[in-house]
Amino acid sequence: MPTLTNWNDTIRWDVPDDQFKTPKQISDVQAIVKQAFERNQPVTVVGALHSTTECMVGTGIVISMKNMNELLSVDRRDPERLTVTVQAGMSLHQLCSHLKEKGLQPPVILEFGNFQIGAVSGTHANDTSITREAQFSSFILSVKLVTPTADVMEISETQNTEYLPAIRSHFGMFGVVCEVTLRVFESQLLRVSVHTTEVDTFLDGFEGKLETLKADHDQVFGMLFPHTGKLFWQCRKFVEPGTPGPSPPVSWMDRIESKGVNLYKDVLLPLVKAGTSVNKSAAVAELLSTAVIELPMGIFSHGSYVINPCDRGIIYSERDPGFDFYDWVFPEQHWGDMVRGFLQLSDHFRRERDFALPLPALIYFIRKDEASLLSRSRGANMMAIDPTYQDPEDPGWKAFRLAFNEIAVQQGGIPHINKTRDGAISHFVRTQDPEVIQLYLQKRKELDPKDLFLNDFFRTMFAEYI
The missing domain is CATH 3.40.462.10 (FAD-linked oxidases, C-terminal domain)
Structure with missing residues (x-):
């Protein structure tokens, strides 16, 4: 039975062997989610477990994306809008290493290279910036999502666009992010x-x-x-x-x-x-x-x-x-x-x-x-x-x-x-515009009608709205 532990050893929970999943391709993810949907099992997706809150703790099926960590493509057709597409389990350190070889760099480079791109594509992960956005998720242009009903949905600036601002704040509540396309820049x-x-x-x-x-x-x-x-x-x-x-x-x-x-x-x-x-x-x-x-x-x-900014994504052991x-x-x-x-x-x-x-x-x-x-x-x-x-x-x-x-x-x-x-x-919820929170929860509910991806942490956080 795996025991999952966050990065500073303040949060631990056990997951039965048959409920801990490490898919290798999108079809694997679909099969896992389909079965969970049919059985009304909760699903949680974990990244590098760097959080110090219990936002990543869940019961039921736990999916780790660590085996889906490939670089899929680099698009340089538009010099003003360079992009890279990766699988969600790729770490920031891996991404920096790949891009450095190509004379490129991510838009935001955090000092924690363990972060997985699928996770930081929809959380508060940020560096510091005066001249452009500091939040990693702001540079996400497209995701390929296995929805809680096990469908594959692309959310981008041209497809299912109404979900893009929400998916940039997914916090694991919209399904399983399998692929991410983000903007990158020439190395500087x-x-x-x-x-x-x-x-x-x-x-x-x-x-x-x-x-x-x-x-x-x-x-x-x-x-x-x-x-x-x-x-x-x-x-x-x-x-x-x-x-x-x-x-x-x-x-x-x-x-x-x-x-x-x-x-x-x-x-x-x-x-x-x-x-x-x-x-x-x-x-x-x-x-x-x-x-x-x-x-x-x-x-x-x-x-x-x-320094080359790509050297800042350091692995914490x-x-x-x-x-x-x-x-x-x-x-x-x-x-x-x-x-x-x-x-x-x-x-x-x-x-x-x-x-x-x-x-x-x-x-x-x-x-x-x-x-x-x-x-x-x-x-x-x-x-x-x-x-x-x-x-x-x-x-x-x-x-x-x-x-x-x-x-x-x-x-x-x-x-x-x-x-x-x-x-x-x-x-957190008390600091936000109620209309924005309601819109966020509406979009989330459209994709997850059974609330299978809503764990106890977020149920408590959004309690006055749900």
Whole structure:
């Protein structure tokens, strides 16, 4: 009996041998779904199990697409609209490897190369971007879907178009996505530089500084250290081939990233986990944060390096240390107030509960984007505050998350369905336009009349609508 475990070992469930399916072709998927439909069995499709919520947990038949991972075609007929078609089980790392050989790159390259394309084609998976959409699903042009009635349906810009915005938010609830066609781009290098500042300095004249940041870069990723207020901006700019290489003293960084070494997971996180395994006091957390993260990060602000974005999709193995995210995004105009609330909350937990966050809160940008019905940026440009913690099961971390929820809701925050425990299931639907939710559920019900692909997580999340 397989035991399925999510990536940071916080969610586990057993699946009977005869209910765990690994199809190799679309006809296999049809046969599995047809039988489930006739027997009224629930069906769940799992990807890389990277979620930290139970959105991927289901009873009945569980389908893994890991054996359907082939590159099917690359279409270069229109230089302005390059596309690739892949089977749904292909990982982002595999996709990047294939495209790099062809001088191409995906539109969004996340640092987690384990992600399967079928899964991220319809979830909140995103990177950070100033100049184009940050959500992977926004670049999906077509999917081949085995519907819950076991029919094969193509959903694209020319066929069954009315389902396309919904399928970009499928979250496994519309059937089994078997093939995905997405837009890709000619390969372009990224020049990466790091700039440091104090968060109070950045918030002073926030609107002007935000516009300057946007004007000068294509992507911006931030790390905010709550106990010092230090803010690191990793600024990325697309550059032309032949651009000069990195400048000292960080010239070694491009070689490290190109070899799949991630400083966060391979160096910094293990040190923090080792240091807090004996003593979890706030004083130790702050010392570790400064010693193993902030000071080394300061080195990077003295130079820049150039990487191929395809080298960013790093594989996480089962041996990698688990850690936890708590990902909310906020309208830009509310972000400053949310940062202040987050820092006050962190200070309160440090003083009153001897609890501190040694790892930084992550910051990224998502442009206003209506391509998918459940987009977190349908109404406005958004900025994230995504606290991270090295021990997912620490009760102090849970208490902090619950307190963070209350502040986040007050500031118009929207949680990440896959990554926000205690938040997504309670708050996501309340942040959305009711008409959009109703349209989404209507389209879902049309394809899944028996609700076989609707698990307990989503039944709870959409309870007031269904």
